[in-house]
Amino acid sequence: MQSIMRVLRYLKYFPGQIALNGLFNLLHVLFNLGSYVLIVPFVELMFGIGDVPEMEPTLSFDQEHVVGWGLWHLYHYKDAMGIWWCLMVLSGGYLACSLLSNLFRFLASVAMVRVNNGVVERLRNDVYHKITILPVSYFGSKRRGDIISRMSNDLFDISWCIENLQSILKDPIHIIVFTFILVFVSWKMFLLFLVVLPLGVWMISRVGKVLKRRSQRGQNELGRVMTILEESLASLRAIKSFGREERLAERFRRTNAAYAKTMVKVTRSRELSAPLSEVLGTLALDLILLIGGWQVIDGSIQPSIFIFFVIIFARIIPPFNSLIKAYNVTVKANASAARFLEILDADELILEKPGAPMLQGFYDKIEFRDVSFGYQNQNKSGGRGAEIVPVLSHVDLTIPKGSTVAIVGPSGAGKTTLVDLLPRFYDVTEGMITIDGRPIADLNINSLRAQFGLVSQNCILFNDTVANNIAFGVEDYKMGDIRAAARAAHAEEFIDAMPEGFNTTIGDRGMNLSGGQRQRLSIARALFRNTPILILDEATSALDSEAERAVQQALDELMKGRTSIVIAHRLSTIRDADLIVVLDKGHIVQMGTHDSLVCQEGMYKKLVDMQSFTK
Numbered sequence: 001m002q003s004i005m006r007v008l009r010y011l012k013y014f015p016g017q018i019a020l021n022g023l024f025n026l027l028h029v030l031f032n033l034g035s036y037v038l039i040v041p042f043v044e045l046m047f048g049i050g051d052v053p054e055m056e057p058t059l060s061f062d063q064e065h066v067v068g069w070g071l072w073h074l075y076h077y078k079d080a081m082g083i084w085w086c087l088m089v090l091s092g093g094y095l096a097c098s099l100l101s102n103l104f105r106f107l108a109s110v111a112m113v114r115v116n117n118g119v120v121e122r123l124r125n126d127v128y129h130k131i132t133i134l135p136v137s138y139f140g141s142k143r144r145g146d147i148i149s150r151m152s153n154d155l156f157d158i159s160w161c162i163e164n165l166q167s168i169l170k171d172p173i174h175i176i177v178f179t180f181i182l183v184f185v186s187w188k189m190f191l192l193f194l195v196v197l198p199l200g201v202w203m204i205s206r207v208g209k210v211l212k213r214r215s216q217r218g219q220n221e222l223g224r225v226m227t228i229l230e231e232s233l234a235s236l237r238a239i240k241s242f243g244r245e246e247r248l249a250e251r252f253r254r255t256n257a258a259y260a261k262t263m264v265k266v267t268r269s270r271e272l273s274a275p276l277s278e279v280l281g282t283l284a285l286d287l288i289l290l291i292g293g294w295q296v297i298d299g300s301i302q303p304s305i306f307i308f309f310v311i312i313f314a315r316i317i318p319p320f321n322s323l324i325k326a327y328n329v330t331v332k333a334n335a336s337a338a339r340f341l342e343i344l345d346a347d348e349l350i351l352e353k354p355g356a357p358m359l360q361g362f363y364d365k366i367e368f369r370d371v372s373f374g375y376q377n378q379n380k381s382g383g384r385g386a387e388i389v390p391v392l393s394h395v396d397l398t399i400p401k402g403s404t405v406a407i408v409g410p411s412g413a414g415k416t417t418l419v420d421l422l423p424r425f426y427d428v429t430e431g432m433i434t435i436d437g438r439p440i441a442d443l444n445i446n447s448l449r450a451q452f453g454l455v456s457q458n459c460i461l462f463n464d465t466v467a468n469n470i471a472f473g474v475e476d477y478k479m480g481d482i483r484a485a486a487r488a489a490h491a492e493e494f495i496d497a498m499p500e501g502f503n504t505t506i507g508d509r510g511m512n513l514s515g516g517q518r519q520r521l522s523i524a525r526a527l528f529r530n531t532p533i534l535i536l537d538e539a540t541s542a543l544d545s546e547a548e549r550a551v552q553q554a555l556d557e558l559m560k561g562r563t564s565i566v567i568a569h570r571l572s573t574i575r576d577a578d579l580i581v582v583l584d585k586g587h588i589v590q591m592g593t594h595d596s597l598v599c600q601e602g603m604y605k606k607l608v609d610m611q612s613f614t615k
Helices: 002-013 017-036 039-047 063-081 082-135 136-140 143-161 165-183 187-234 236-243 245-297 303-344 415-420 445-448 466-470 479-488 491-496 513-531 545-561 593-600 605-610
Strands: 365-378 384-400 405-410 429-437 453-456 534-537 563-567 579-584 587-592
Touching: 002 017, 002 063, 002 082, 002 143, 002 303, 017 082, 017 165, 017 303, 017 445, 017 563, 017 593, 039 303, 063 415, 082 143, 082 165, 082 303, 082 405, 143 165, 143 187, 143 405, 165 187, 165 303, 187 245, 187 303, 245 303, 245 405, 405 415, 415 534, 466 479, 466 513, 479 513, 479 545, 534 545, 579 593, 579 605, 587 593, 587 605, 593 605
Parallel strands: 405 563, 405 579, 453 534, 534 563
Antiparallel strands: 365 384, 365 429, 579 587
């Protein structure tokens, strides 16, 4: 239960609501008990089967004296006011106890509403924040659908557990108070209940262990279901174009069927506990009826008190059932909490030093000094192993301010990884990267990343308006600046043609736009941000010739006066670069201008020849 106990630490933020819940639950139980206590005088008035003392007994903490004192006063009031008046008073008292009991139960539930929603809100905020600060490498080994499942379904189980906290707080009070009354009335009969209690605890604990194991399996299978769904939504065009609808539907059916089968077993285990406890409670009640009935016959206990004991014992069974149900919910939630906490416990890896200075600007040069980088391999359990998979080896590179540096090479050479090291999406394994002579690992991360603008092949757009996409990350912006950035990106014309212009929502990932339009919006965003360093990662490789020309014009405008680092497969786009860096298998194999490199025998010339590049 360690995982769910860690989650329940969030309850510390709601001490007032929890205290009120405890107080209201106590009052609910006491008034509920009061309504049952009034059954004894009802029975006595109706049947008159008790032995009434001749004189008023001294009230003391003893079952016999308390019963005698109560009976003497009951019959005294009956003689003084009449039986009907006594019945009216008792009926009014019973109604008042019932109303107050239910009122306080309602107030206790209301107090827990804020706790439940508040804890879930904080958990969701914390895990979303953790997702945004985790390194990019973390998500390379995780399925997005599984992460979404943890944020939704696992969190729902945790929410359900917190909602059942009402039972966990109320039922023990109910059980303790009613147990005290049972022991006070007849401790001998209560011992009969303790005979079957160990058996019940053992059986329920066995069910709980099975439930925990099956719940963990069910949540993992649900993660796979959500992964298939997320991948299918993101790849509908490819699925349709390759005619794989039925194949993927069958894959989804198999995974979904496995999940459904597991959840049937989970539900079966969860629902087994209540009938078990009910049967054991009935067994104990049978023993009490037999033994208690014999005590009534031989006169060792008042009949009305025996009836009261049986009623109280019958009312103590539902809280036990409710508590067992809450326990099973907690066991299931513990499996969900373990999956949920995996994200919160994940290593951030990209750490900022305490008191790291701000980077105020870029003035001189960027340097890669003997930089090596490798991904840490993932073991079968999803953890990080010791093996490092090398990607870059001993890279030395200087990028002066205002220059355009192109990174080329075959797929898998490490081009994107090289530029991802600059804004610290990853940290170097060996060596050092500096900006103006200052190691980037020593700088404030946000101030470092504020120096970079990124335009990639896969445009990162949001289901929001055109204006908000261009001004992403800026809360207070002027429409004039937005329009100026769009104009410079050659995007103003098609934006104005939209139904609501800059206030038009572009759909999920900008799917309402063409590839060229999405790319120009991405460029407009980079122009609006106006950063001194620009990273272009295959910015035109996915476009047709007409769209490429429009985007290239926007890129030319964007690159003016900026330090540009360009990753390109189409070598025609980087012919005028100040420096071309050729990567192969993580090593720099050539550096120079286009004219110098095409005159050398080497990889660059091979790449040029393959693309039929001509001067």
